[in-house]
Amino acid sequence: MQAETALQSANLPLVTEPRNPGMDLDMQWIRGVQANTSAIERRAATLPGRRTVKKDHQAAWLLRAISCIDLTTLAGDDTADRVRRLCAKGRQPVRADLLDRLGFDALTVGAICVYHEMIGPAVDALKGSGIPVAAVSTGFPAGLSPFALRVAEIGESVKAGAQEIDIVISRRHVLSGDWQALYDEMRLFREACGDAHVKAILATGELGTLRNVARASLVCMMAGADFIKTSTGKESVNATLPVSLVMIRAIRDYCNRTGYRVGYKPAGGISKAKDALVYLSLIKEELGDRWLRPDLFRFGASSLLGDIERQLEHHVTGAYSASWRHAMG
Numbered sequence: 466m467q468a469e470t471a472l473q474s475a476n477l478p479l480v481t482e483p484r485n486p487g488m489d490l491d492m493q494w495i496r497g498v499q500a501n502t503s504a505i506e507r508r509a510a511t512l513p514g515r516r517t518v519k520k521d522h523q524a525a526w527l528l529r530a531i532s533c534i535d536l537t538t539l540a541g542d543d544t545a546d547r548v549r550r551l552c553a554k555g556r557q558p559v560r561a562d563l564l565d566r567l568g569f570d571a572l573t574v575g576a577i578c579v580y581h582e583m584i585g586p587a588v589d590a591l592k593g594s595g596i597p598v599a600a601v602s603t604g605f606p607a608g609l610s611p612f613a614l615r616v617a618e619i620g621e622s623v624k625a626g627a628q629e630i631d632i633v634i635s636r637r638h639v640l641s642g643d644w645q646a647l648y649d650e651m652r653l654f655r656e657a658c659g660d661a662h663v664k665a666i667l668a669t670g671e672l673g674t675l676r677n678v679a680r681a682s683l684v685c686m687m688a689g690a691d692f693i694k695t696s697t698g699k700e701s702v703n704a705t706l707p708v709s710l711v712m713i714r715a716i717r718d719y720c721n722r723t724g725y726r727v728g729y730k731p732a733g734g735i736s737k738a739k740d741a742l743v744y745l746s747l748i749k750e751e752l753g754d755r756w757l758r759p760d761l762f763r764f765g766a767s768s769l770l771g772d773i774e775r776q777l778e779h780h781v782t783g784a785y786s787a788s789w790r791h792a793m794g
């Protein structure tokens with residue numbers, strides 16, 4: 466995953482995270498997973514109301530959020546021109562004068578996320594920027610095309626230049642508790658990705674229970690997912706805070722058990738700067754600062770950037786003096 470540009474531009478030291486190799490499916494661990502729904506919902510309900518980010522530091526956090534956006538277009542009427550415009554935005558997500566007033570000379574988004582057919586225009590438009598192209602694959606969004614085609618689609622996307630592949634899991638494996646089938650599917654998807662990083666989209670709004678979300682998260686990580694992602698943006702229920710808590714805690718458990726850090730990508734319906742701040746502070750509290758970088762955290766979002774820009778406009782008129790380290794410390 467080429468996070469270098471975003472990290473350097475955010476004046477952060479570049480860290481290279483070893484990829485998650487996965488592990489054998491541990492059924493005992495999976496069966497032992499519980500999720501106390503009411504406790505999780507209570508904790509999630511407290512998050513938006515809390516003032517976790519000091520006002521002076523909000524601009525720095527918002528810039529950080531931008532560096533973690535997978536700037537997305539996933540529409541049936543996408544065209545090469547639209548994708549080129551999106552890539553130009555990804556290269557320069559904030560107006561130069563605004564960025565200058567905030568004390569930064571460069572900033573990019575984390576990645577550009579498109580359908581397979583749009584990989585070519587995106588790769589061309591991003592040349593030299595270091596911004597990776599993420600492609601949704603495996604019969605996105607439902608994941609119900611023939612298995613061999615879904616695997617082949619990954620290969621085609623990698624060949625076309627995608628460095629990150631967002632796969633969708635088969636929800637039915639989760640809903641029927643067939644963890645072996647989910648594990649095998651994810652293993653093969655991961656294998657087909659080769660050197661490209663793989664994000665496993667769980668489509669959490671369709672998994673029925675938080676316990677299923679926790680179990681599916683662990684199974685995908687055991688099978689070698691580099692990231693786990695909430696949703697496609699196409700389901701009626703997408704990223705929520707209770708689901709995020711469950712997935713983040715699964716990531717923590719997996720890291721405690723194996724030593725490997727897996728990334729997290731909430732996606733779908735995140736369009737407000739204040740929501741982005743809630744997610745960042747949740748990650749900071751539950752996983753720590755290491756996860757607040759684009760190699761371990763992304764927002765999948767098509768319209769979040771516009772609201773962040775509006776908020777930054779407001780901030781430049783106020784006091785802004787925090788360095789990244791100061792803001793995040």
Ligand SMILES: O=C[C@H](O)COP(=O)(O)O
Pocket residue numbers: 537539578696697698699732733734735765766767768769
């Ligand atoms: O992964 C990306 C999502 O499809 C974006 O969803 P959104 O359009 O609701 O921001």
